[in-house]
Amino acid sequence: MTQDPGGLYSRADRQAAQAWAFDRIGEHYDAAFPHKEGQIAAGEWLLERLAPGSRVLDVGCGTGIPTARQLSDAGHKVTGVDISGEMLRLAHRDVPDAEFRHLDIADLDPTLGAFAAVVAFFSLLMLPRAEIPSALTKIHQVIEPEGYFLLSMVEADLDDTPIHFLGSPVRVTGYVRSELEKLVIEAGFEVIGLRHLSYAPASTELLPEVQLFLFCRRDGRR
Numbered sequence: 001m002t003q004d005p006g007g008l009y010s011r012a013d014r015q016a017a018q019a020w021a022f023d024r025i026g027e028h029y030d031a032a033f034p035h036k037e038g039q040i041a042a043g044e045w046l047l048e049r050l051a052p053g054s055r056v057l058d059v060g061c062g063t064g065i066p067t068a069r070q071l072s073d074a075g076h077k078v079t080g081v082d083i084s085g086e087m088l089r090l091a092h093r094d095v096p097d098a099e100f101r102h103l104d105i106a107d108l109d110p111t112l113g114a115f116a117a118v119v120a121f122f123s124l125l126m127l128p129r130a131e132i133p134s135a136l137t138k139i140h141q142v143i144e145p146e147g148y149f150l151l152s153m154v155e156a157d158l159d160d161t162p163i164h165f166l167g168s169p170v171r172v173t174g175y176v177r178s179e180l181e182k183l184v185i186e187a188g189f190e191v192i193g194l195r196h197l198s199y200a201p202a203s204t205e206l207l208p209e210v211q212l213f214l215f216c217r218r219d220g221r222r
C-alpha cells in the first residue's frame with residue numbers, strides 16, 4: 001500500500017483494502033450476524049410506506065441478505081451496489097430478481113435515476129468521517145423528493161479506526177447518535193425516527209454493539 005504525504009492511505013488504496021477484506025469475509029458475514037431483527041424491522045417499516053413496484057437502492061448491499069431479498073421479495077425493483085466482487089457474487093446468487101452493480105458509494109450519481117428509497121445498512125461505517133457528508137449528499141441526490149432514506153451505523157466515537165473483523169483488517173467509523181443525526185439533517189434529510197438496540201454477534205471474536213437505525217425522509221424543499 002502507498003501512503004499519501006499526510007501519512008494516510010490514498011482513497012484508491014483504502015477502497016481496495018476494504019473490498020479485499022469483504023471478498024475474504026464473504027459468507028462468514030451472515031454467519032456472524034444471524035439475528036438481524038433490527039434490520040428486518042427497518043425493512044418492514046419501509047415496506048409499509050412504499051408504493052408497489054418502487055425503485056429502491058441498497059448501498060453497500062453485501063450479500064443482499066436480508067435487505068435486498070426482503071425488498072425484492074415484496075415486489076420492489078432493487079438495485080444493490082457494493083465494492084466487493086465476492087459480496088456481489090453472493091447477492092446475485094441469492095437474490096436473483098434484484099440488480100447488482102460494482103460501484104463505490106462515492107460514485108453514486110443521478111445517472112442511476114431516482115429512487116423512492118435508499119437503504120444504507122452498516123455500509124457508511126466503512127468510510128472515513130471526511131467522506132461521510134459527501135456520501136450523504138450523493139445519496140440525497142438519487143432519492144425522489146420526499147423519498148425515504150434508512151441508515152444504520154454502530155454507535156461509537158471512531159474515525160477510520162483499524163480493527164480486525166472476522167479475521168480481516170478493516171477500517172471503521174462511528175458516531176454518537178446526536179452527531180449522526182446532525183450530519184443527516186445537514187445533508188437535507190428530515191429524521192422521522194431513531195431506534196437503537198444492543199446487538200450481540202454470534203461470533204465470540206466480535207464485541208456486543210449498539211446499533212442505530214435512522215428513519216429519514218428527503219426534505220422536499222432541498
Ligand SMILES: C[S@@+](CC[C@H](N)C(=O)[O-])C[C@H]1O[C@@H](n2cnc3c(N)ncnc32)[C@H](O)[C@@H]1O
Pocket residue numbers: 015018019022039059060061062063064065066081082083084087103104105106120121122123126127
Ligand atoms: C458491514 S457490511 C454490510 C452489508 C449489508 N448492508 C448488510 O447490512 O448486511 C458493509 C458492506 O459495505 C461494502 N462497502 C465498503 N465500502 C464501500 C464503498 N466505499 N462503496 C460501496 N460499498 C462498500 C462492503 O464491501 C460490505 O459488503
